[in-house]
Amino acid sequence: MTAPGLSRRQALRLLGGGALAAASATAGLTAAAGCAALPTNTPDPRLLPSDAPLPRPFATPLPRVATLEPVRTDATTDYYDLPLRVAEQEIIPGLRTPIWGYAGQFPGPTIEARSGRRIVVRQRNDLPVPAVTHLHGGRTPPASDGYPTDLLLPARGGFASHASHMTDERADVVRGVRRYEYPLDQRAATLWYHDHRMDFTGPAVWRGLAGFCVVRDDEEDALPLPRGDKDVPLLISDRSFAEDGTLLYPALDAEVREQPGVMKAYGGGVLGDVVLVNGAPWPELEVSRSRYRFRVLNASNARRYVLRLAPRSRDGAELGSDELRGEARIVQIGTDGGLLERPWPRTEIALASGERADVIIDFSAYPIGATVVLANVAGDGPAGQVMRFRVTGEEADDTAVPSRLSQVERLDPARARVTRDFRFESGEVHGHTGWRINGKPFDPARMDARPRLGATEIWRLTTDAAHPIHLHLAHFQVLSIDGERAEDPVAWKDTVDLGAVQTAEIAVRFGGYRGRYAFHCHNLEHEDMAMMANFEVI
Structure with a gap:
């Protein structure tokens, strides 16, 4: 799909010499942090000191994030406008900070949603760069999942992408405005949305492109938990x-x-x-x-x-x-x-x-x-x-925490017919040191797994350095860490935190939709430097 008045050929031309902005995640990367052999020389995250005096702790009231109101509703769907804008915000007392914000805010406004009730989010991009919005934790059709090459180009002004030796012919690039459609066929949960543009997720989120989406359902509403x-x-x-x-x-x-x-x-x-x-x-x-x-x-x-x-x-x-x-x-x-x-x-x-x-x-x-x-x-x-x-x-409190909260289905590992191994490690990426999965940098054209719709698989995830690993679409349950049964109670996850030189076994069920999705390290600098791969539900 392309925006009215913008053909796919024009979109390709806009992105530089007919090449879509869908390179390997570090095509053109010239100065990533270095490390040599695995695992001992992998670099740790590093502190970037502020030049501004640090504000006094506990001197600012906690802001209550605004709730996004729908622009209209019908029997099945709530419709929202969530533009992307450059704005200024007072973060450090007495100083004005330029941000990129959903609706011009950091954090972006919270979307309140109901399980099973569809929402449609219209976005206009008034930033100076392309954007891609991913609903993190959402069971979302691939066209609205925020695949990193599905760019929403700025509404005004041209944009030339960084040069690439690779293209992604499947990318859906539009200019100005895009509609994301979320069926929300999932249980109540705390989700969040953020920018997911390939190669530039780290700086975009750092500048402010993140916000909550809270999904509620009848099961949770029936519990005497705190609310309002x-x-x-x-x-x-x-x-x-x-x-x-x-x-x-x-x-x-x-x-x-x-x-x-x-x-x-x-x-x-x-x-x-x-x-x-x-x-x-x-x-x-x-x-x-x-x-x-x-x-x-x-x-x-x-x-x-x-x-x-x-x-x-x-x-x-x-x-x-x-x-x-x-x-x-x-x-x-x-x-x-x-x-x-x-x-x-x-x-x-x-x-x-x-x-x-x-x-x-x-x-x-x-x-x-x-x-x-x-x-x-x-x-x-x-x-x-x-x-x-x-x-x-003091205040009257009629809330409680019940001894039983929910019925959580346990995935049976014995039903898995496929086991896959993925290594998250540093290494050479296009002539420079970056981050790879199974020895390969991200390539939108390469499918690293093709699970069947509805199937349960076992994935073994092994790290060199610490990596929080996130799967789009597919929720999972952690079975073990380094061979030891997981400490957590049975729970659905979309991100698993692994320390250096660890292996997790997770049971993943690929329900929901067919199509192409990403999985990656959620250390955003690792992700931007190629630690991402694809699976396609068939």
Whole structure:
């Protein structure tokens, strides 16, 4: 499909010498970070220090992300407009930061959806570069999944892609406006949407192109869980800032138009020194002594978080167990693919890029006046804390966390007829060091697996460095890590976090739709430097 007035031949011409912007993910890449043999020399993510003074933690209220209202509805469908715009936003107090935002906002507005009710999202691209929107966690037909070469070109001005020795004749390139159609034939879950343009996902998400999509259903609505203003999405991301408030990012091409990739030192991933929640640095949320539900998303490019509660009294002293009333732990109730079968009390929650966790925190465990820091024990210095809760008063609370949350189908590995092995590793990519899957860089024309519709397969995923691995379309269950049965309760996932030199076995069911989809590392710098591959459901 092409936009009115733009033929496929014209689209090809617009993208430079008749070549569609669908190269191998590092065609033209000239300075990726280096590593030699596997696995010991693979580069780690690296901190990019801000030039701006770091803001004082807990001085900014937590922003409540706006909900996107439909422009119209009918018996089966809700219709939305979600333009992509350049805008400015005050992120660091007193400074204005240029962003790329859905509806001109960072994070983009939250889409509230119902399981089984179709939504149609119309996007106009008023950015200076192409864009592709992926609904992460969505069971989506291939035409609307956000395949990385299905570009939405800018509505105004020409655009020439970076030169390529490869083309993707299957890419669907349109100018100006595109409609994404999401059937949402899936259970309630916390999804998110973000840019997925090939070679440039990292800088595009860093500049602000990310937002929530919350899917609800009758099963979840029947539970006595917190709702309304006590059902709070938390989009966590780290960023770095120039002295004037501009976002810093070590792109080889500052305009992210022509040359993909980052400076050599950052080939393992980019870490910021300012932790944002819903677009605010280390914010604070005032809470009552009652239960809250938090939908926690790691939307950082490369940073991992290990989240733990650190309560303190009114005078700042650490609270001991004898001063707490009730259970002080985090209770996880859901993951990428929706509710768990049963609640899972935990002392900490680990999240890699792209992963989500739905959790309950019961603030009745803390006295009025206490503060509770959401700490990141995987981070050092400023990155060691994320936000703070301040307990301000009493409030009636008729919520509860049932001992049983949902009926979760268990995939039977014995029913799998195919087992596939995929190695995620560093190596040479078009004459430079990048990231590969099974020794090959991304190529849109190559199919790395052809599962049958409805089939269950076992995939073995092996890493050299740490890689969070994301599959489009297909949800899965983690069977084991390094041969040990997975710790997690039975749960549907779309992203699995693997550390260095690990192997996971996952059971994947390819339901939903036939067509071409991607799987990749969700460290966005790894993804942009070729760590992506294809499967085609047949």
